[in-house]
Amino acid sequence: MQAHPNTADIVSAVMTSDQSPRPNPPDGAEVGWSVLSYLLGGIVVWGGVGWLIDRWLGLPNIGLLVGMLVGSAGAIYLIAKKVG
DSSP states (O other): OOOOOOHHHHHHHHHHSOOOOOOOOOOHHHHHHHHHHHHHHHHHHHHHHHHHHHHHHTOSSHHHHHHHHHHHHHHHHHHHHHHO
């Protein structure tokens, strides 16, 4: 019958194993492109959802405006969470 390794042996083996170096933090261009993509993506996607709701309910572009505002707000929140 084999003895089972205890938790301390497992943790010790994992901590002493060869670990790859951490990647460098993103440079300014990467952060800028991700900010731009969040803003454009939020506005386009949620604006499109609002436009579809407008067409479905027969409203005069109210859903489009609300969708674009919601998309902008969501994008700014995600940007602040990621960058800030």
